[in-house]
Amino acid sequence: MIEAWSPEDVYAAEAALESELASGELMARAAEGLADVVAARASQLEVESVVALVGGGNNGADALYAVAHLADAGLRCAAAVVPGRVHEEALAAARAAGVVIVSGAEALEDIAEADIVVDGILGLGGRPGLPEHAVAWVEAIAEDAHVVAVDVPSGQAADGSVFDADGVLADETVTFSVPKPVHLLPPTEQACGALTVVDIGLTFDVEPSVRRLTFDDVADWWPVPGPDDDKYSRGVLGIVAGGENYTGAAVLAVTAAVEAGAGMVRYVGTPTPVGLVRAAVPEAVIGEGRVQAWVVGPGLETSSTRRDARAQLEVARRALAGEEPVLVDAGGLELVDDGVVEARRGRATLLTPHAGELARLLTRLGPTPRARNRPTVERAAVEAEPVRYARLLAERTGMTVLLKGATTVVVSPDSDVSVWSQSDAPSWLATAGAGDVLAGLVGMLLAAGVPAAEAGALGALVHGVAADRTGRGGPVRALRVAHGIPDAVAHLLARR
Ligand SMILES: NC(=O)C1=CN([C@@H]2O[C@H](COP(=O)(O)OP(=O)(O)OC[C@H]3O[C@@H](n4cnc5c(N)ncnc54)[C@H](O)[C@@H]3O)[C@@H](O)[C@H]2O)[C@@H](O)CC1
Incomplete structure (x- = not known):
């Protein structure tokens, strides 16, 4: 470290x-x-x-x-x-x-x-x-x-x-x-x-x-199963992701969670992504059920009026109201309001915005629940002072914030807790779908019981190493990064 x-x-x-x-x-x-x-x-x-x-x-x-x-x-x-x-x-x-x-x-x-x-x-x-x-x-x-x-x-x-x-x-x-x-x-x-x-x-x-995790820390932190483990004790992750337009996000997040070693993944989606997930990830179980953690949001379409999309959103809202740890990404961030902030007080929640999403969320929430003056937070301001704005969002929501970027920072709501900063990814990883893979990967860690901030830092490191090793210095696509997770984890565990 x-x-x-x-x-x-x-x-x-x-x-x-x-x-x-x-x-x-x-x-x-x-x-x-x-x-x-x-x-x-x-x-x-x-x-x-x-x-x-x-x-x-x-x-x-x-x-x-x-x-x-x-x-x-x-x-x-x-x-x-x-x-x-x-x-x-x-x-x-x-x-x-x-x-x-x-x-x-x-x-x-x-x-x-x-x-x-x-x-x-x-x-x-x-x-x-x-x-x-x-x-x-x-x-x-x-x-x-x-x-x-x-x-x-x-x-x-x-x-x-x-x-x-x-x-x-x-x-x-x-x-x-x-x-x-x-x-x-x-x-x-x-x-x-x-x-x-x-x-x-x-x-x-x-x-x-x-703090920054190094490759040598991974073996101490990664949830490695023992002889007494079964699929439930290793952690069941629920993923609410994808819609009729953003179908791929579901496949990417579910693939990453399964490749990262989730005991089981339950997937909740609308018909098209459900069909794609069934075909691409036969290990995933379709439908709601008991889980140890949730990923809510990759490719989630919050404004769709379709009945199946509204039913999917209901599951997302139940997850946000529940006790299990939740990772909230992409479309899921649009569901975060003061009701959700209140409901999740004292429960593990990891928001995973990029700079633009963080700016939009902070603007929408405003500095306090009843503030009349809600100044617009610009994306450029977040990019210029990433830690400051991640901290503002963490303090405003009481949630842990993982702000994605070339260097990813993870900020806890308690300002006395160290900020995590990980810079392990090649720039090639700035590609569509990479965030969905990160969500599935970090979600698996939450389901396995890793605390939110540590799961964010560890996930960001492994995400970067998987991209590096699959790309071997050249371009990477998100799906290959997801499929590269087992090799990256094995490589890092072997450093013990
Ligand atoms: N931290 C340590 O453990 C050690 C530190 N040492 C050195 O001491 C340094 C710190 O020394 P100082 O406290 O004197 O700090 P600096 O050497 O950074 O000097 C600060 C001085 O510059 C002025 N100043 C600051 N920003 C300015 C700006 N933008 N424009 C114009 N003037 C500006 C300040 O008024 C102050 O007088 C460290 O960076 C390190 O190199 C070493 O000598 C020994 C051990």
Whole structure:
């Protein structure tokens, strides 16, 4: 598992450790670790000129001490500074080691020619956006330069909340002791590149703010049946999905649940998808019955006036009013209103919208049940600040929210619980029907008794790995991803 702590928690841990260490020791550890990474990169890339972009905080000091080490080791080093706004001791150490200190136009020339740029403008203490003087520095970085960010790519929000397109986009980031939210969350993860964590000895006795499951965690979490299990004890999943127009969603969700290892799947639909499910997934049982969890919504047509569609909707509403865990996806999200919110209080519910669905649902629900003012939430706003909006929906509904995207986040209604962030899927998985497969897969985990947030994170990981392994670097269609789940699970279980 990869865990990230908030900037506030990191500052607290740092203060606690600093009080036990000689002054400057923490920074010395950080600078040494940073210098080791940059030296290794210079040798791999067979280059020798390094420029540090130095800000006025500790992050800039780290960068200065690191280039001092690198100059000692024989690399050609310069440091771009703003005179008067720099850590004086670190500046003296760099100068003494032979680092060329530059500013103004001279700095821009050196930056443009550097093979490796070490970004120490802003770190954990940075507010989003670059300081004015640093805009030209960042613009001057050559296309083919290798950019190493210190702790946080400057301009990006350390808490991972907002992405700055004009900020530093690093090839790699060197961080200290533990990852920070900026490294794991959308939209900022994309600015960090490869992550190296240098241990400087911080310890934490508080919960991380972000968690990510890794491949090695799957064996500990996946519901593997034992000799005493039968199809009922493994978990029966009810799926209410598909309609006369969206027939495929039913086939995809049911296929995924069966392939993922559901003890049994009961499918509730209208005549056409029922016929297709019977043909494609003979293991599925048609009709309502006792289940341990529900998936409500893939391809569900909530405005159809057909009698069979209305009967199907009745089952969906019963599921939402019942005690079993429910995953609510796509058309099912249209059924979520204040009555459903009230009915599901204290019961496991996982909403699985994409950004557009989340925006529509938040707009429809409004900030509170009786709010007169219901501002429109735009899809672009959700895409710009995914965790913030997922949290708003989770808090408004009391439900767990899995927001789908290149990086999928899972947010619990309790703001003290860590956010899950999974980034395991190839971009090829952005294809019609992929969400239906995820719904069936995660639904199976709910039926097997995995808690909602963990089921969402685990399902997102396996979904991504199944896509990767079936596509083998090329395109994937959703049905093949569903059929690829057993191979992905077996591959991940074998890592135990
Ligand atoms: N966290 C840790 O465990 C350790 C952290 N270290 C380093 O210390 C850094 C944190 O140091 P600081 O707290 O000094 O933070 P920064 O180095 O990020 O500097 C913050 C300073 O820049 C100013 N500033 C912030 N955003 C700005 C903006 N957008 N435009 C203009 N000015 C802005 C602030 O007012 C503040 O003075 C970390 O990122 C890391 O590199 C290491 O030295 C040692 C250990």
